[in-house]
């Protein structure tokens with residue numbers, strides 16, 4: 001796990017209060033996700049759009065969608081009730097950067113209402129290079145990019161299509177564009193000193209062995225943490241992988257891969273794959289206490 005001893009001092013200073021990035025902090029500090037971003041520009045075979053973006057969240061969960069104004073209000077209400085709240089993130093339910101107006105408006109309102117709270121964002125990376133300036137301007141501290149492969153042939157098995165520059169691309173061409181944009185975005189962010197974590201979904205027999213290569217590639221482009229998450233693909237969630245009978249990795253397979261990547265980029269092991277509207281300490285979810293109805297009723 002990432003801890004003070006493992007990270008350079010400058011990075012440690014930035015993450016020590018961040019429950020997702022620091023093993024120590026996740027016991028003491030709370031984070032909150034606001035689900036303001038419904039659309040997505042990519043299709044992943046492990047995702048069913050009826051649910052939250054599975055790149056950052058546990059699949060099969062439906063978050064309550066908020067407007068930026070509702071989200072900012074909810075942040076204030078939560079910050080009052082949970083003083084350990086240090087981080088507000090946008091992770092879905094679709095891709096935050098496929099909904100840039102809503103995402104950046106929300107960050108602006110949250111920063112105005114609660115200037116001490118750190119902001120973070122997670123994305124599939126397709127639109128990332130176009131938004132690096134806005135991310136820097138919004139003072140977003142941390143970005144998570146989901147990169148499942150750096151090989152377009154493997155990518156074609158994970159992503160049936162992407163929507164890019166007003167056009168739908170499929171197959172290897174789609175995967176090549178997506179991978180180029182993800183790596184370009186990662187490099188642009190790290191060059192500006194914005195901390196980047198990379199998430200990868202481990203899919204047995206598709207990208208499992210290849211994730212060691214992903215680990216090396218993202219480290220070379222400045223990612224400071226690599227979070228390898230197991231595929232959760234239950235048939236009842238209606239994902240392509242679930243319906244094809246694609247299995248997720250066993251706990252032993254996941255651990256063996258995480259061990260194999262140690263020494264390259266720090267591997268995160270305490271991720272809980274929390275939902276796009278999660279509230280509270282990692283491992284607890286208090287979102288039911290903060291429904292929009294209740295927040296709006298506080299007027």
Ligand code: SF4
Nearest residue numbers: 040043044047053054
């Ligand atoms: Fe689903 Fe997220 Fe993939 Fe979009 S990026 S298809 S919301 S898992």
Ligand code: SF4
Nearest residue numbers: 020031089091120122
């Ligand atoms: Fe940020 Fe992801 Fe942690 Fe949410 S789970 S606070 S988006 S790093």
